[in-house]
Amino acid sequence: MRTKVAIIGAGPAGLLLGQLLHAYGIDNVIVERQTPDYVLGRIRAGLLEEGTVALLDAAGAGARARHEGLVHHGVELAFGGARHRIDMHAATGKTVMIYGQTEVTRDLMKARADAGLATVYQAADVTPHDFGSVAPRVSYVKDDITHEIACDFIAGCDGFHGVSRSRVPASAIQTFERVYPFGWLGILSETPPVSHELIYTNHERGFALCTMRSMHRSRHYLQCPLDDHVDQWPDDKFWDELKRRLDRKAVDHLVTGPSIEKSIAPLRSFVAEPMRFGRMFLAGDAAHIVPPTGAKGLNLAASDVHYLSQALREFYTEKSAAGIDAYSAMALARVWKAVRFSWWMTSMLHKFPDTGEFGARIQLAELDYLVSSKAAATSLSENYVGLPF
Structure with a gap:
C-alpha cells in the first residue's frame, strides 16, 4: 500500500488530521490497534475551545457539535464556602463548548467513513520504520498477515502509551514530567447538572469539580489518593463526599443517582521534545499530557493537528518544507503555555500533602486575588478559552 501520510492512531488527533488532509487533497491512511468500539469507549474530556470547534467545521465534522x-x-x-463567577466572554469575547470527546470521535469516524477513507482497525504490531530517511514506512499485522504502508510522512497520533514515541532513539528526544500526588475519581450519571456552568472547588478535604456532558448527564470529580480503587467508592460514598466539598447552594441543587461510569485517573504533566524526527511527527498525547484541570488535553491535540496539517498542505501545494521544519517549535510554544496553565490551575485548586497550612493560605490568597482583580480574571480567561494558534 502507498499513501502520502500514514497516521498511527484513530483517536481524535489522528481522525482530525486525516479529515483535514483529505480536505486539502492529501491522501492518508489511518492504522489503529484497537476496535472502533474500544476507541469510542474511552471516557475523556468534554470541553472544546472555539479554535477546536472551527477545526471540526473545517474537517466536515462540526455540525452536531454546533447543534448539541x-x-x-x-x-x-x-472557595471559603462561596462561589465566584469568572465571565470569560466579557474578558475575551470568546466562549467554550461542552461536547464530549466520545462524541467528537464519533463525528470524525462518521465523516471519515462517509468520505470512504481507509482506516485499518485491530492492526497488531504497528511499527514506524525508516523515518530518518526519505522513504518511511509503517508495518502492521492484520489477520496474521504482515502489511506495509509506504509513505512520505508518518504522523504519530497514538497516545501517551503508543509506539511512535517509543521508536525514537533515546539520544534524539528529551522528556519533562511531573507526576502529581493524587488522582481524580470521576463518575458519570444520568442527572441534571448542578449549575449551567462548571464549578471548580478548592476545599480543605480536597478538590471537586462539577461539570456535565448535556443538560441531563453530569460528570463529577473528586480529588483522591493515588492508591484508591473504585471499589472503595460506592455511589453513596461518592455523593456524600461531594456534598461535603460543595458550597451550600450547590448541595441544594445537586441531584444524585446511579453512576453509569466510574474511574480513577492519575494526574501528570509530560512533554517530549522535539515533536519532529525526520519524516515522523508526534501530535497530541503522544507528545504531551496535561492534568485535566485546565481542560487542555484534546484542545492541544487539535492545535498540533492544525500546525501539522497546514505544514503538510504547504509542502504539497507550495513545494516548501518551511512549515514542517517549523512544526515542532510552533507546536511546543503553545504546548508549554498550556502546560503552565494546567499546572497553575492544579496547584491552586488541589490539596497537596506537603504544603500544609501555609500552602492552603497561599491558595486562598491566590483565589481571592483572582476573583477581585480584572487583570487576573482576564489572564485566567485568556488561557481557559484557548490561546490563538
Whole structure:
C-alpha cells in the first residue's frame, strides 16, 4: 500500500488530521490497534475551545457539535464556602463548548467513513520504520498477515502509551514530567447538572469539580489518593463526599443517582521534545499530557493537528518544507503555555500533602486575588478559552 501520510492512531488527533488532509487533497491512511468500539469507549474530556470547534467545521465534522454542544460564557470558582463567577466572554469575547470527546470521535469516524477513507482497525504490531530517511514506512499485522504502508510522512497520533514515541532513539528526544500526588475519581450519571456552568472547588478535604456532558448527564470529580480503587467508592460514598466539598447552594441543587461510569485517573504533566524526527511527527498525547484541570488535553491535540496539517498542505501545494521544519517549535510554544496553565490551575485548586497550612493560605490568597482583580480574571480567561494558534 502507498499513501502520502500514514497516521498511527484513530483517536481524535489522528481522525482530525486525516479529515483535514483529505480536505486539502492529501491522501492518508489511518492504522489503529484497537476496535472502533474500544476507541469510542474511552471516557475523556468534554470541553472544546472555539479554535477546536472551527477545526471540526473545517474537517466536515462540526455540525452536531454546533447543534448539541453547550456554549459556556464563564466558569465558577468556589472557595471559603462561596462561589465566584469568572465571565470569560466579557474578558475575551470568546466562549467554550461542552461536547464530549466520545462524541467528537464519533463525528470524525462518521465523516471519515462517509468520505470512504481507509482506516485499518485491530492492526497488531504497528511499527514506524525508516523515518530518518526519505522513504518511511509503517508495518502492521492484520489477520496474521504482515502489511506495509509506504509513505512520505508518518504522523504519530497514538497516545501517551503508543509506539511512535517509543521508536525514537533515546539520544534524539528529551522528556519533562511531573507526576502529581493524587488522582481524580470521576463518575458519570444520568442527572441534571448542578449549575449551567462548571464549578471548580478548592476545599480543605480536597478538590471537586462539577461539570456535565448535556443538560441531563453530569460528570463529577473528586480529588483522591493515588492508591484508591473504585471499589472503595460506592455511589453513596461518592455523593456524600461531594456534598461535603460543595458550597451550600450547590448541595441544594445537586441531584444524585446511579453512576453509569466510574474511574480513577492519575494526574501528570509530560512533554517530549522535539515533536519532529525526520519524516515522523508526534501530535497530541503522544507528545504531551496535561492534568485535566485546565481542560487542555484534546484542545492541544487539535492545535498540533492544525500546525501539522497546514505544514503538510504547504509542502504539497507550495513545494516548501518551511512549515514542517517549523512544526515542532510552533507546536511546543503553545504546548508549554498550556502546560503552565494546567499546572497553575492544579496547584491552586488541589490539596497537596506537603504544603500544609501555609500552602492552603497561599491558595486562598491566590483565589481571592483572582476573583477581585480584572487583570487576573482576564489572564485566567485568556488561557481557559484557548490561546490563538
